[in-house]
Amino acid sequence: MPSIVSVKDVRKVYDSGHEALSGVDLEIQEGEVLALLGPNGAGKTTLISTICGITTKTNGTITVGGHDTVTDFRAARNLIGLVPQEINLEPFEQVINTVRFSRGLFGKRSNAAYVDEVLKTLSLDDKATAQIKELSGGMKRRVLIAKALSHEPRVLFLDEPTAGVDVELRKDMWETVAQLKAQGVTIILTTHYIEEAEAIADRIAVINKGKILLVEEKAKLMARMGQKELRIELAEPLQALPAGFEDVDLSLSDDGGTLIYTYDTAGERTGITSLLTDLQKAGIVLKDLQTRQSSLEDIFVGLVHKEDEA
Amino acid sequence: MNLTAVGAIYRFEMARFFRTLMQSFLSPVMSTALYFVVFGSAIGSRIQEVEGVSYGAFIVPGLIMLSVMTQSISNASFGIYFPKFIGTIYELLSAPVNFIEIVIGYVGAAATKSLFIGLVILGTSFLFVDITIAHPLAMLAFLVLTCLSFALLGFIIGIWAGNFEQLQLVPLMVVTPLVFLGGSFYSISMLPPFWQTVTLFNPVVYLISGFRWSFFGTADVAIGVSLFAIGFFTTLCLAVIWWIFKTGWRIRT
């Protein structure tokens, strides 16, 4: 399947001389939700701005829907909706007017029914005639989303859509993303909340210092790099790790009440059976067992950390 | 050409103008009324006639020009600077519009606003003095061209300005002196010969003179020269805009 967004060897050097993107390659599939993760200053916003035409690239090529974003910018940008990271809105405008303006700016004929529908989806219908300055921060962010959706984009960029948004609204936002995905909209979002990427993304890309470190299907990524922890609660706390277990990946919690065994889910054998047998032989009585899948966060931190050391 | 987008920008800008209609009109009308009282009545009572016209009537074209020029510049420069300042420019930059369409939308709206203001001042002046307009069509053409060219200049200033001080700088330091010294309130022939020569380097002189000609049929400089001057000034602004368009100067990082 051809990609809907194709970024090839894109480099961006700002006027200040700072290289914010150093050779980014990224293929985004039609209809997917791609989460772009990376620490502050990694280049996420720069990458999105470059695709959307807000900043110029130093070199490389970008196509959206097969249209070059420079030579055929109208066709490319017609497909794109952008929700910027910063809340940039005119304080004295009415919600409905700024949304209509966005639609017109993208060359779409006015369509009151569609605009009303967008406002409704984002629970902004009762705020349609309110001035932007009267809205709360979370509502303002929804106005930005409404503006981006006003012209019926095929590709939607969400730059930290849930920064500073409460739990309930975040769940709403995830809901909205799911709905849009169901309508076939391709979504690229950046976030610092790993659980967000876990919850809604199909694929995950990690960027650091202007380079894409990895792009992987979420499930595969977690399976490939995921490690599991088996936590064994003991009936009697131990002073130290029992003898004869030095060779296995076993550690004792600080209070001595829990043994923690780490294993690879992708491995041939997990070693759980033999561990439990050996513990029984050593006369250790178990109270409870728990397993925990290591989160994307662990993977992410591991990756970025490794990169920073290199 | 994305005409829908041009229309959207134009309407959005005009909506801002109509929302603050009172302020938009009040200050130019107010200051014009003041000029009439101070210059027209107080000083005018000592000056009999200038070039066969009562002094009160003589200053009307200059007053309109003064307002229209400053309003065009401030409307257009603010119009494009404001989105830069509050960050909504991201939308213009990511929309399927080119720079020329953005210019038409913003400059068109700014010029329309100042045209309105110019006409309102003209209407106001009928209350104070007795004037007839010798060449109404030429008068309108001069007015429209001045609104457009100064709105273009304002747009360039708005693109160039990096902060509010710079936004005020050019209008305050360059345009206001040129307009005041451009014969708004006097005929150049009233100046000593040396200053008459100096004045001829002031482009605004040609605009005001031409505009005044359309009212009274008399002018400081030949009407052809005035037409050439306004045409030249408009072309110059368009050339700069074209250059910005080609180089992307100060628009995209």
Ligand SMILES: Nc1ncnc2c1ncn2[C@@H]1O[C@H](COP(=O)(O)OP(=O)(O)OP(=O)(O)O)[C@@H](O)[C@H]1O
């Ligand atoms: N206009 C600019 N001029 C110069 N440098 C810039 C500019 N914008 C961003 N940068 C630099 O480019 C790098 C990448 O910035 P970018 O905003 O893309 O990061 P980000 O991944 O979006 O970070 P965050 O998570 O904080 O939003 C940073 O080092 C930043 O300082």
Ligand SMILES: [Mg+2]
């Ligand atoms: Mg960012």
